[in-house]
Amino acid sequence: MRDSSAAGPERIVIVGFGPVAARLLEHLEPLVTAGSAAVTVLGQEPEPAYNRVLVADVAVGRTPVTAVRLADAAALAARGIDVRLGARVARVDRPFRRVLLDDGRAVDYDRLVLATGSRPVLPRLTGLGAGSLPAGVTFLRDLADARALSAAMAAEQHIVVLGGGILGIEAALAAAEEGARVTLVHTGRAPLERILGDGARVLGAALARTGITVVGGVSTGVTLTRGRFSGLSLEGGTTIEGGALVLACGVRPRTELADACDLNTAAGILVDHDLRALDTLDIWAIGDCAEVRCWEPSCDACAGNTAPQGLIGPGWQQADQLGLAFAAELTNEPVSAACPPDRREALLLLKARGVDAVTAGETDADPWSVEPGLAVAVWTDPGHGRYAKMVTRDGVLTGLVCVGMPRTGAELVLLFERGDELPADRSSLLRLDSVDGGAPAVPPGPDTTLCRCAGITRGTVEDAVHAGCASVREVSAATRAGTGCGGCHDEVRALIEQHYAVAAAS
Structure with missing residues (x-):
C-alpha cells in the first residue's frame, strides 16, 4: 500500500469479474463515491459478472441471460468505477505495483485483489490438445459455452456429457428435460459414488428413468470427423457416438498470475485469515482462487485440508470480509469488519425435476462400526428411487445422504446445520416423504x-x-x-x- 501521506484516493485493482468480485464491488462503491478509493476491475470475458452456477439453465433456454447477471457495467461506470471488459492480464509487476495487460497497457495499484476464480479441467484424451477445443467440444463454464450447447440442442444433436459430478449431472438433466438425447459418461459404479456411497446407485437409476443413458467407464479419446467431434472412445473399444461433447471434469483454482509473480501457492493462492497473500502487504485473493492457510503451525483451522471448496457461498463471505476491512481502513467512520468465515462442511445439493440428492458432513461411516457414540442408520428403496443415510455422534447428526426424498433431505439439512439431535426413532423422518407427508420434526423459524x-x-x-x-x-x-x-x-x-x-x- 502507498504511504499514508500520498495524495489522492487509494488505487484498488481487482483482477477477475465474477460473482465474488461483483460482491466486493458492492462494498467498494461507497468508498469510490466518497473519494477514498479509485477502483478498476479487469474482466477477461466480454460480459460483466453473472452466476456461473446457472449456465446450464441458460444453455437449454430455461433461464434468460438477464436473470443470471449480477452486475451492470454501465451502472458501475456511472458511479465512478473503471470497468474493463475483455481485458486479459499478461502479468503482475509487483516491484512497480502494476498490472500489465496483453495489449501493452498497464494499470497501477496500491491494493491488488486477485479474484481469478477457477478454470475447467481438460481431461487427457487422445484428440484433445492443450490449445483450443475442436468443434463440437465445449466446457460448460461461461456464456460462450452455453451458446455452444444451445446451438447443439437446436440442431437436435446427441449430447455426450463427460463427468459424473454435480456439474455433469445437472448439465445432462437440463438437456434431457428440454428433449435432447443425452448420454452421461462417468467413472466408477455410478455418478457421485465417492460422496453418495450406495446412494449413488439409486441416483443412477433415477437418472436413467429421466431418459438419460448412463454409462460407466474410463474415457480414452475423442473421434473427430472433418475436424468436428463425432464420438467418445472408452477403454475396451466402445465408442459413444454423438454430435456434441460437454466436458464436466471438475475445476482447478487459477493461480497462473500468482505463480508468475512469485506469490505462495498450493492448490490455490495462499492467503492468511485476513485474505492477504502470504508475505505481501498489498495483494489479497478471494473466491475460488484463494486458499486460506497461514504460517502459524499451531493454527487448528489451517491444519487440515485448506484447498478452496469451489462454492459460491464462501467466496461471497470472503468478499464481505475484505470489503468491510477495506472500508474500515480507508475511512474515518468506524466500520465493524466481518469475521473470517468458518470453513464449514460442504453441503452438496442436486435438484431437478424428479431427481434430487443432498449430502453433507461425514458420509463414509460404516453402519456396522462399534466406535463409541457413533450410530449410522441406512434405508434403501431402489424400486422407488429412495435412499437415506444418517450419521450421528452421541445422537447429534454429523453426516447425511438423501436421494429421492426431498422433504426428508430438507429436514436433515436443517437438523445438521443446527447441530440438533435426531429423534430416537430415525424412521420417523422418512415419513416426511410418505403420501400423507407428516409434520416436520423441527418447524423452520425466521432464523433458519x-x-x-x-x-x-x-x-x-x-x-x-x-x-x-x-x-x-x-x-x-x-x-x-x-x-x-x-x-x-x-x-x-x-x-x-x-x-x-x-x-x-x-
Missing part, C-alpha cells in the same frame, strides 16, 4: 437459513415478501436470496404464494 449460498434467513425473505416482493427475481434483488445455485427458488416461491394466498383470503 433459507439461502445457503448467500446466507439469507427465512425471516429476511418473509420480510421482503411482506414489503411487496411478488416474484423470486424481486426477492433476489432485494435480499440476494436465490442468486447462488438456485436450490432455494422453490422455497422462496412457496413463501410468496403462501403470503399472497393469505392476503387474498383476508
Whole structure:
C-alpha cells in the first residue's frame, strides 16, 4: 500500500469479474463515491459478472441471460468505477505495483485483489490438445459455452456429457428435460459414488428413468470427423457416438498470475485469515482462487485440508470480509469488519425435476462400526428411487445422504446445520416423504437459513415478501436470496404464494 501521506484516493485493482468480485464491488462503491478509493476491475470475458452456477439453465433456454447477471457495467461506470471488459492480464509487476495487460497497457495499484476464480479441467484424451477445443467440444463454464450447447440442442444433436459430478449431472438433466438425447459418461459404479456411497446407485437409476443413458467407464479419446467431434472412445473399444461433447471434469483454482509473480501457492493462492497473500502487504485473493492457510503451525483451522471448496457461498463471505476491512481502513467512520468465515462442511445439493440428492458432513461411516457414540442408520428403496443415510455422534447428526426424498433431505439439512439431535426413532423422518407427508420434526423459524449460498434467513425473505416482493427475481434483488445455485427458488416461491394466498383470503 502507498504511504499514508500520498495524495489522492487509494488505487484498488481487482483482477477477475465474477460473482465474488461483483460482491466486493458492492462494498467498494461507497468508498469510490466518497473519494477514498479509485477502483478498476479487469474482466477477461466480454460480459460483466453473472452466476456461473446457472449456465446450464441458460444453455437449454430455461433461464434468460438477464436473470443470471449480477452486475451492470454501465451502472458501475456511472458511479465512478473503471470497468474493463475483455481485458486479459499478461502479468503482475509487483516491484512497480502494476498490472500489465496483453495489449501493452498497464494499470497501477496500491491494493491488488486477485479474484481469478477457477478454470475447467481438460481431461487427457487422445484428440484433445492443450490449445483450443475442436468443434463440437465445449466446457460448460461461461456464456460462450452455453451458446455452444444451445446451438447443439437446436440442431437436435446427441449430447455426450463427460463427468459424473454435480456439474455433469445437472448439465445432462437440463438437456434431457428440454428433449435432447443425452448420454452421461462417468467413472466408477455410478455418478457421485465417492460422496453418495450406495446412494449413488439409486441416483443412477433415477437418472436413467429421466431418459438419460448412463454409462460407466474410463474415457480414452475423442473421434473427430472433418475436424468436428463425432464420438467418445472408452477403454475396451466402445465408442459413444454423438454430435456434441460437454466436458464436466471438475475445476482447478487459477493461480497462473500468482505463480508468475512469485506469490505462495498450493492448490490455490495462499492467503492468511485476513485474505492477504502470504508475505505481501498489498495483494489479497478471494473466491475460488484463494486458499486460506497461514504460517502459524499451531493454527487448528489451517491444519487440515485448506484447498478452496469451489462454492459460491464462501467466496461471497470472503468478499464481505475484505470489503468491510477495506472500508474500515480507508475511512474515518468506524466500520465493524466481518469475521473470517468458518470453513464449514460442504453441503452438496442436486435438484431437478424428479431427481434430487443432498449430502453433507461425514458420509463414509460404516453402519456396522462399534466406535463409541457413533450410530449410522441406512434405508434403501431402489424400486422407488429412495435412499437415506444418517450419521450421528452421541445422537447429534454429523453426516447425511438423501436421494429421492426431498422433504426428508430438507429436514436433515436443517437438523445438521443446527447441530440438533435426531429423534430416537430415525424412521420417523422418512415419513416426511410418505403420501400423507407428516409434520416436520423441527418447524423452520425466521432464523433458519433459507439461502445457503448467500446466507439469507427465512425471516429476511418473509420480510421482503411482506414489503411487496411478488416474484423470486424481486426477492433476489432485494435480499440476494436465490442468486447462488438456485436450490432455494422453490422455497422462496412457496413463501410468496403462501403470503399472497393469505392476503387474498383476508
